[in-house]
């Protein structure tokens with residue numbers, strides 16, 4: 001490792017881009033404007049410049065830059081090759097998160113194939129096909145229709161081993177006794193402290209969506225049962241506010257979040273599945289790969305076999 005002058009932000013930026021440009025792609029120059037610096041620290045400034053050049057959005061470049069500075073202080077040296085991956089450097093809570101006093105109830109480390117489904121009939125169908133984790137993602141403002149569909153989904157998994165998460169409609173899900181609830185960042189933001197407390201007290205598992213570093217830190221603050229990361233690839237199912245993350249970033253996220261059950265989602269198909277599994281995530285969530293398949297049961301069986309055969313990433317066993 002060549003010694004880098006850590007008082008020289010430009011040298012820090014160049015060293016980080018040189019070490020990680022191939023992996024994260026894109027950067028041809030460190031001259032990309034970093035719109036705002038919140039500190040004068042040269043490692044922070046150089047890292048923010050580098051992470052911006054590597055294509056990270058502002059809030060993630062900011063988050064990463066602080067982590068680079070924290071890592072450098074903690075190790076008493078700057079190592080451009082060491083992409084930050086210690087939760088403590090991101091200001092996260094104690095790991096493993098399941099041991100925290102405020103942790104949501106645990107769920108399996110490897111949730112396996114995770115089918116995200118539009119109605120209770122699909123939930124029952126995939127649960128009976130042996131899919132280990134299913135989600136009802138029923139988008140409706142009609143309270144009666146939501147209550148009916150959630151109750152039907154809970155009943156649909158009876159007699160199967162499927163773990164059922166309900167997307168968005170957390171109060172209805174608690175009332176119906178669902179295994180867990182999945183919330184996005186906006187859903188979390190909409191909760192009052194009292195509502196978050198009510199959710200915690202319910203005993204339901206909580207999964208949270210994330211789309212980058214800043215959102216992972218936000219998700220970690222509520223100590224959820226699992227963290228979902230995406231969209232990995234382009235998806236036509238949902239309009240995403242952020243660009244597809246790709247597997248290089250997903251691998252970095254998975255390493256940071258080791259200790260959480262992890263779910264990768266967004267645009268995964270049979271061809272892409274091995275690359276996603278190689279990142280170490282213990283679960284892959286899909287909509288179209290199952291719902292639009294010619295034979296959803298056969299497709300689910302193939303995917304489950306592929307996921308069973310995937311080796312546990314060494315990073316997950318450290």
Ligand SMILES: Cc1ncc(COP(=O)(O)OP(=O)(O)O)c(N)n1
Nearest residue numbers: 167182183184185209228263265285
């Ligand atoms: C497993 C899983 N991951 C992510 C999502 C997306 O949740 P959210 O960001 O709240 O968006 P909507 O699904 O509500 O449109 C998910 N549902 N499941």
Ligand SMILES: Cc1ncsc1CCOP(=O)(O)O
Nearest residue numbers: 231235237266267286287288
């Ligand atoms: C709900 C959701 N959240 C992030 S990507 C996505 C859709 C995933 O659907 P598909 O697997 O068909 O791309």
Ligand SMILES: [Mg+2]
Nearest residue numbers: 168183184187
């Ligand atoms: Mg949502």
